[in-house]
Amino acid sequence: MSATAVHAGGIAGHIHPEPQGFVRRYIFSLDHKIIGIQYLITGFVFMILAGLLAEVIRTQLLHANGGFVSPDVYDEVYSVHGSTMVWLVVIPLLTGAFGNIIMPVQIGARDVAFPWLNMISFWIFPVAGLMLFSSFLMGAPVAGWTEYPPMSLQAGPGTSMWAAAIFLVGVSSTLTGINFLVTIYQMRAPGMTFTRMPLFVWAQFATAPLLMIATTALAAALAALFIERQFGVPFYDPTKGGSPLMWQHMFWFYSHPAVYIMILPAFGMISEIIPTFARKPIFGYKMIAFSSMAIALAGFMVWAHHMFTSGLAPYLQLPFMIITFIIAIPTGVKIFSWTATLWGGKIHYTTAMLFAIGFVGLFTLGGITGIFLAAVPFDLHVHGTYFVVAHLHYVLVGGSLMGIFAGTYFYFPKMSGRLMNETLGKWNFWLFLIGFNGTFLPMHWLGMLGMPRRVPEYDPQFQFWNDFASISSFVMTFAILLFFINILWSIRNGKKSGPNPWGGRTLEWQVPSPPHYYNFKNIPTVFGLPYNFSQPLPYKGLEEELTDTPVTVGAH
Amino acid sequence: MAVASMSHGAIAEHEGADQLYVETRALRLQGFLLFLVSDCVLFSSFIFAYLYMRNSGQGWPPPGISRLDVSLGALNSVVLFGSGATMHYALENWKHNNFGRYAFFMLATILLGSAFLSGQAVEYTHLIFVEHVTWAGSGIFGASFFTLTGMHGFHVTCGVIYLTILFLQSVHGVYTKDKYFGLTAGTLYWHFVDVIWVVLFSIFYLI
Numbered sequence: 001m002s003a004t005a006v007h008a009g010g011i012a013g014h015i016h017p018e019p020q021g022f023v024r025r026y027i028f029s030l031d032h033k034i035i036g037i038q039y040l041i042t043g044f045v046f047m048i049l050a051g052l053l054a055e056v057i058r059t060q061l062l063h064a065n066g067g068f069v070s071p072d073v074y075d076e077v078y079s080v081h082g083s084t085m086v087w088l089v090v091i092p093l094l095t096g097a098f099g100n101i102i103m104p105v106q107i108g109a110r111d112v113a114f115p116w117l118n119m120i121s122f123w124i125f126p127v128a129g130l131m132l133f134s135s136f137l138m139g140a141p142v143a144g145w146t147e148y149p150p151m152s153l154q155a156g157p158g159t160s161m162w163a164a165a166i167f168l169v170g171v172s173s174t175l176t177g178i179n180f181l182v183t184i185y186q187m188r189a190p191g192m193t194f195t196r197m198p199l200f201v202w203a204q205f206a207t208a209p210l211l212m213i214a215t216t217a218l219a220a221a222l223a224a225l226f227i228e229r230q231f232g233v234p235f236y237d238p239t240k241g242g243s244p245l246m247w248q249h250m251f252w253f254y255s256h257p258a259v260y261i262m263i264l265p266a267f268g269m270i271s272e273i274i275p276t277f278a279r280k281p282i283f284g285y286k287m288i289a290f291s292s293m294a295i296a297l298a299g300f301m302v303w304a305h306h307m308f309t310s311g312l313a314p315y316l317q318l319p320f321m322i323i324t325f326i327i328a329i330p331t332g333v334k335i336f337s338w339t340a341t342l343w344g345g346k347i348h349y350t351t352a353m354l355f356a357i358g359f360v361g362l363f364t365l366g367g368i369t370g371i372f373l374a375a376v377p378f379d380l381h382v383h384g385t386y387f388v389v390a391h392l393h394y395v396l397v398g399g400s401l402m403g404i405f406a407g408t409y410f411y412f413p414k415m416s417g418r419l420m421n422e423t424l425g426k427w428n429f430w431l432f433l434i435g436f437n438g439t440f441l442p443m444h445w446l447g448m449l450g451m452p453r454r455v456p457e458y459d460p461q462f463q464f465w466n467d468f469a470s471i472s473s474f475v476m477t478f479a480i481l482l483f484f485i486n487i488l489w490s491i492r493n494g495k496k497s498g499p500n501p502w503g504g505r506t507l508e509w510q511v512p513s514p515p516h517y518y519n520f521k522n523i524p525t526v527f528g529l530p531y532n533f534s535q536p537l538p539y540k541g542l543e544e545e546l547t548d549t550p551v552t553v554g555a556h
Numbered sequence: 557m558a559v560a561s562m563s564h565g566a567i568a569e570h571e572g573a574d575q576l577y578v579e580t581r582a583l584r585l586q587g588f589l590l591f592l593v594s595d596c597v598l599f600s601s602f603i604f605a606y607l608y609m610r611n612s613g614q615g616w617p618p619p620g621i622s623r624l625d626v627s628l629g630a631l632n633s634v635v636l637f638g639s640g641a642t643m644h645y646a647l648e649n650w651k652h653n654n655f656g657r658y659a660f661f662m663l664a665t666i667l668l669g670s671a672f673l674s675g676q677a678v679e680y681t682h683l684i685f686v687e688h689v690t691w692a693g694s695g696i697f698g699a700s701f702f703t704l705t706g707m708h709g710f711h712v713t714c715g716v717i718y719l720t721i722l723f724l725q726s727v728h729g730v731y732t733k734d735k736y737f738g739l740t741a742g743t744l745y746w747h748f749v750d751v752i753w754v755v756l757f758s759i760f761y762l763i
Contacts (some may be wrong), residue, residue: 045578113583178590186583216594220601224703232692233699241618246608250601413602
């Protein structure tokens, strides 16, 4: 290592020159920012595919007798729609994409702890996605995204493909979790103690163990399903001594923490966006940070609330119900803190902020129906109805997806150096808000009245509200189309943003947009929280960051 | 992990690399421990599944299947635990720069690991051909026993290959007295495999 090497900040001193070839720079890149953008693009492609599947579902339900696709195809469509949205869109976008692009810069690191591992986790993901979609060629899974046996055991060969694909996505998630946990724990800039970390970093720190631990449990369940389907080894088939209930336990032991994987990073982004546009210090920094950890921990103890109708002993139902209720407390703390941050702030209604405020409202609604569903007597009434569909879409679309939109509008300038179009953005937001509520709000009372989920045809008395939902869903699709048009337009024609268009105070806004290859010339020293607006920035050693000379690189 | 260690062997020729080694060692150690944690969850899930099925049926072992032979399992356990001890001494001797004894204990570990695998092969052959207990054809007993011990056997096989690579690397001077993260990782992995066997032996042979 030659004497010219940059060696500020310990580990970060280890610098290789930036690769110049196209393949090493943009395809098999080791740079966390490029990998993050790869995740973002791939995730958006799968989002379009899953969105088209959703429109097939809504078109089918325009008429009480269906008729758009056959019932068998309908089963495949909703199963692949759910699986894609969960494993190929929301989880990779929130952890792989935004986690990679933003988190290392926010902690003042030059890259993640294991760049090679990062590249490998990314490249597993599109391969697994292609495998999942190729299952359509051989009879896609038909038992919903939860794939309960015995139905998943009896379905066509596509279900094995599904299990293999989700297993691979799980490997990718696990590697990402390990990578992020070590990065956050070991590679923070000097002076950045845990209680000075930006809240998005806290959110990723709470998510990473879930990715690492819960996903492995799912891997076991999927491996057993695959083995049983391919080799006839009995795990779940009750006729051979297996137990279908065991799948539900193992699946939900993963999938309940997974819903926090799908929301905690979005919470983190909202916690960045709201103080930035309210121009106020975030209210209750420590409470928001610790509540993420509390949610992550309690998330492991509530899985059986998905199984109240599966024949669980009554003495087991009660603790699961109560612990689920308890999760509402840390979540409520966050909602309260965001509202208190907005209170009396000088609010700038940018598109990112609109999405963030929309997130708070819609997620609260989804969270409240979650409390309904956790109550055993109520759950017995609405289990397997459209009420559940309404609840999960309020938290996953109104929550996670709104968070992804907010994050994209907020961080797009940091990724590309250009702002997204605000006029299109406002159309995008309002149409999405109207379309979303029109689609999923009626599902609450459809479910209460007893319309079962996952059916291709339904009782004609539900026709009106299904039509209402379907037409609203077309509005929502149009809004998402505007979102993608906005991205494509803004990459070329957006206004130049400069390093810090929003007046943000976390570290990523103190470096150029997009940041240099190794993010920082000198690793800054941190001596305070990033959210104290109107006070000087709490960083030392950033003076040279905004000039255009690249990082001096060691010769080894 | 072995690849990373090799690249650091190459860097070691440069000035200032010691500092780098110290700093990245903590990263890699933590990453490796987290990998073991997630691997542990994989085993735990299958162990949970086994205990769940075992307790939801009528008695154990299921009708028509005799109990596993504790003596063979116990012999195998002694072999594997012994290899854990030799692995420990191998690393200690490396730290104290005693290459001869290191090589002896390392090779002993590899041999004992292979002996364990042979013992498992004997047990599998006995079960399949004498007692006609198979993976797919013997209900949840065969499913859980062969899946869990098979997974563990796969880990031991990987471990034997891994330790062999580490040994060859150390012969070729990849590691030094101060820089031997690969050996630490190998030791951790081997102890992990040992601990998993303690649990598997207890739940399959003893209870």
